[in-house]
Amino acid sequence: MIRLFIPHDLSPGASLDLDEGQSRYLAAVMRQAVGDEVAVFNGRDGEWRATVAKVGKRAVSLTALSRTRSQETGPDLDLVIALVKRARLETIVEKAAELGARRVQPVVTERTNADHTRVDRLQAIAVEASEQTGRLDVPQVLEPVKLEKLLAKWDVSRQLLFCDEAGDAAPVLGAVKAAGPWAILIGPEGGFSSKERETLRALPYAVPASLGPRILRADTAAISALTLWQAAVGDWT
Numbered sequence: 001m002i003r004l005f006i007p008h009d010l011s012p013g014a015s016l017d018l019d020e021g022q023s024r025y026l027a028a029v030m031r032q033a034v035g036d037e038v039a040v041f042n043g044r045d046g047e048w049r050a051t052v053a054k055v056g057k058r059a060v061s062l063t064a065l066s067r068t069r070s071q072e073t074g075p076d077l078d079l080v081i082a083l084v085k086r087a088r089l090e091t092i093v094e095k096a097a098e099l100g101a102r103r104v105q106p107v108v109t110e111r112t113n114a115d116h117t118r119v120d121r122l123q124a125i126a127v128e129a130s131e132q133t134g135r136l137d138v139p140q141v142l143e144p145v146k147l148e149k150l151l152a153k154w155d156v157s158r159q160l161l162f163c164d165e166a167g168d169a170a171p172v173l174g175a176v177k178a179a180g181p182w183a184i185l186i187g188p189e190g191g192f193s194s195k196e197r198e199t200l201r202a203l204p205y206a207v208p209a210s211l212g213p214r215i216l217r218a219d220t221a222a223i224s225a226l227t228l229w230q231a232a233v234g235d236w237t
Contacts, residue, residue, distance in 0.1 A: 003041065032052050082188035162206045
C-alpha cells in the first residue's frame, strides 16, 4: 500500500488535503482513483488507512478511516555528519532515515570540502525514505553549524560516538555498551584535524571508536556506524 507522510492531525473521518507534489504523485504517477486506499502517518498519531475522496487536476483529498498502527519511535539517535558533496550527503540522509536516526545534523569542520547544502532537499529525501521503510516518524534534518559551536552547546547527557580514523580506538561493538541518548559523529573525506581529534578525545561524553583497518568514505562510514550501533544497543537487539 502507498504510504504518505502528511502534516494533518489524524482522526476518523478527517479530511486530508494533499499538497501539489503528493497530489500529482497519487493521481498522475500512481493512477489512484476515488475509493482507492492509502496509508498515511504524521509522526504523532500512528499510521492510518485513508481513502481517496477527491481527485482534481492539481489537488487530491483523502478521508481518514481508522488507525492501523499506534505511534512508536525508535531509539534516540542523532547522526552528526561533516558536509560532503551533494550526492554522498543525500545518500547519507536517506540511509540514516532507513537505519532509524531521529535527527541529522550537518557540521562544518576544518577539512570540510563543502560549505553549504539544501536542507529542504535533504528533508524531502528523509520523508521519502521514511515512507518507504515503514517507520512512523521522519528524522529532522537541521541547518549546518560549525563543529566547535555544536560542541559548545552539547547536552552532556547525550553520548557522542566519535568515529576516529586514527585506528587506535576500540571497535564500535566494544565501545558502545549502554543504551540511552546517543549521537554518531562522522568526519569529512579529509578526516578530522589533529586539533579536532584532541578536542573530541578530551570530552567526557565522547566515546572514540574505530570502524576497522581501512579508511572509509563518509557515506560508507555513516552507514557502518549506524548499523553497528543499532546492533549493539539499538532497536535491532
